[in-house]
Amino acid sequence: MKKIRIQEEFCIGCRLCEINCLVKHSYSGKIIKAFREESPRALPRIRVEEEGYLSFALQCRHCEDAPCVENCMSGAMQRDRETGTVFCDEERCVGCWMCIMSCPLGVIKREQKTRRIASKCDLCGGEGEPVCVAQCPNEALLYE
Amino acid sequence: MSEIIQTNYLLIGYSVSSWFAAQAIREEDDSGRILAITEDDKAYSRPLLSYVLGNRSKDIAYFGEVVSHNPIEVWWGSSVINLDGVERWAELSDGRKVEFERALIATGAIPVFPPIRGASGEGIFTFTHIDDLERMSAYIHKENIENILVLGGGFIGLKTCEALIELGLNIQLVELAPRLLINMTDEKSSRHLEKALIKEGVDIILEDTVEHFEREGQKLRGCVLKSGRSISCRMAVVAIGVRPNVAWLKGSGVQVDRGILVNRFQETSCPGVFAAGDVTETMNMVTGERSVTAIWPEAVIQGKIAGKNMAGKRDVYPGSLPLNAVEVGETALISAGLVNPPGDDDCEILVCESEGSYQKLVLKENRIVGLVFVKNIEKAGIYIHLLRQRISIDAFRDKLLQPDFGIISLPSNFRKHMVEGAGIEV
């Protein structure tokens, strides 16, 4: 399975990955609308961590034996058998946060949609390069 | 003579623990016969009960791939009434007998029902079973229930409140302890929850309990509390805890205290007979004390370990870790491990508080042993991982609970291992 590889030595801390991720997961998919008109604003499913001059963008690692999947008691959090992507079926998610407790990287967020649901990296659907990778100005994220 | 069936693996009870055990067995043994016997009619998720009641979820069935992609032979709607752990056979209620090489006891827990005067009869429910869900839903509608009493401010009590709030009912929540979720919270975190419940219209009555229920004919009319206060309600949910479902094991040879006693391999006192999930009593990884930790993640881990060992691998159970999450309105709470260390313990406590949010870490000998987070819960998983892995926090102590605490705060070899290493494969 293709995964996102993080090259922290080239992360420039611009957070364009967060911005593009948010846009990708917004209603309109359009950057200005997503930021200025949509309410609640979509959430980025990637997080840039910074300390001194070190920084990197972190998103779900799509773990094998993913603890979030095992501990999801609704079956909403699941692995796509074809792509290997771990994703949350928003219809089925009840917002119990078992997954949040289980994720060792803390990359699952609570997102307000019609109700509150778990929101995490879905590799942009698993087709092609995820936006964070495609839009990273410095290739600090690679999809391989 | 009634029919005798033979199987390599017998799973008694087919729920979380057994699902994961079956998967683990299959990973090691791709041909052995796995037979599961369960009283249920389908694979369903107990924790979803409250969400279905509150209309957050349409379906109670469990769709996880551990069930859907791991078909095994399941005999639905039948129960085991006798077990001989030494001779290795089990007897079913229909008289059939199953002989096994390895068995897993995963019969879960059953609600504790108090011997309160007036408690038996119409209008009073426990809420741990799919039948409870159907009965409660029907009753609420049929009787046009508006006010409801929830006895017990523990985990299931609160989940029930969550659901009843969504149904728009007026709730009175009665809890004997001075705070909610007594083992999972401290004073402050409980206050946050209480505030959120009050905002949703719940009337919370602490340090009190039901003295007796009052009835009008068959029907429930209300109750009188220890304090003397009387409450009128036509329906009540009793959620004062669960206990391991072990009564049927009498004479089986399997050693039982509160729950089934197991060793590090999830094996009971009878070799070849394993147990996992709510039915067991396990060693708490933080306190080292034996207890029943009736939660889903424990059922998963114990099931997996039991399955591996049943199939002949050696896999060791690391000990249990109580953890849970609730959310009322905007207020989410996650708690894990030891939240209220006993006074004589040399634990250190870190707290970070701001508007509506509360984070507390309990440290002991430079390791995280417990936490409770209110509102800012999203990074709780990182701390829980550090707790489970017993990572020394020496190198990053000053960054704990800082708003920008993250994977970056961890020593670089550990963090790289987490992100890229064998621990979590990339």
Added chain:
Amino acid sequence: MAKSLLFPEFKIDRDKERCISCQVCVRQCANDVHEGSDNEDTVLSQEENCVGCQRCVNLCPTNALTVHKREGGFRPNGNWSEQHLRGIYKQAESGGILLTGMGCDRSYPIYWDHLLLNASQVTNPSIDPLREPIELTSYLGRKEEKLDIDWSGEFPLVQTRLAPQLELKVPVVFSAMSYGSISYNAFRSLAEAAREVGTFCNSGEGGLHPDFYPYGDNIVVQVASGRFGVHRDYLRVAAAVEIKIGQGAKPGIGGHLPGEKVTKEISRTRKIPEESDAISPAPHHDIYSIEDLERLVFAIKEAINYKKPVAVKIAAVHNVAAIASGVVRAGADIVTIDGIRGGTGAAPQVIRDNVGIPIELALAQVDERLRSEGIRHHSSLLIAGGIRSSADVIKAIALGADAVYVGTAALVGLGCHLCQKCYTGKCNWGIATQDPVLTKRLNPNIGKRRLVNLIRAWSFEIKEMLGGMGVNAIESLRGNREHLRAVGLSKEECAVLGVKAAGEGW
């Protein structure tokens, strides 16, 4: 402190309709121009600090920003230009020399833009580079008077011992930019690209970081007046050694790398204490004559067993032809000449903009002089200073160069926007800086790819132009000024360039 009379050089337009307050600009500006406000939904800008590097403009995801030259402020005056006025205000405030970076930006004539190339029509067929081979390889180093060839065997055999040569797959070399003036990642990009395309990069005067020893076959190392990082292995690992006498951006003066830029790695590379200023004296204190130079050239040749060519780099100054002749006679295998538009990491502005002559004129004169003295083949000519395109390259070769150095063009390829603030160490593009926050911004994998693309694109263009002229090897074009014609130049300039006016036939 009294109020400054200066005002911002740039104006920042933030399109309020487009700005989403994502703060990318805030995070990217090393000059602290942008600032998030308490009210999370606005971003403010402090224009005074803006150097016009365009980093924020480039990264803004909504194209909400434009940074342009601020109009007005200075009353238009044909004599007192903005540059002069700014200079006076700054100096009246600081009392110091004005520093700058990159090459001279004055509007002196650029002769490349007055030279036009020839093409074949009817009488001499042009060559289609897609169908026929065109050779871009050239060799730098001393060429022999004559070759003794043994014809007796099955194949002819060259008997003469040939002088060491640098083999260039394209006649473009990355010029001297030291690790120190540019970042590790920038240097790595250059070294990797040089290796990939079969050319060379130049260590500059700052020594060679051990990480780059494996790239030695594609590196020319410099020996300059400060002798930083010069030792046996340094000389031996390289493909060639270049003695640096002068630099086009600052002829006649030395160099100064401020202590703040001398990080641990740089101190290791230069062999000087951390945080100490690295000062290159104006002259080499052991070279006061051509004979002294000869001694150094041969000392180095001895050190490297005569196995590699030795180059000598001088700035293009008024008497450049005679000096070059001396340099050739001192034994240089390659003479490097750097013109007035040559770049720098830091130089006094007054020197950069007023000292030296354009490379086109210097090149024409040096080539002419060496030919007339019959020593042109003793050395190859490598020229530098303002090569901007493949057209400049090919014109330089027709004017007499063997190959060209590119510095600024390579940095622009890496992302440089010519803000000329290299000397501040705050290069927002991660090129001319040692700040670890900024150096990360240049991913050498991308840098390498861009440089390889650039050189590849130029070589395609050079092949097209050569083919058009009916020339099938770059070496056949060298010094063939019949392929050049001048437009808009005076008789004297044409004469200096040795080029006929456009319209004149053979």
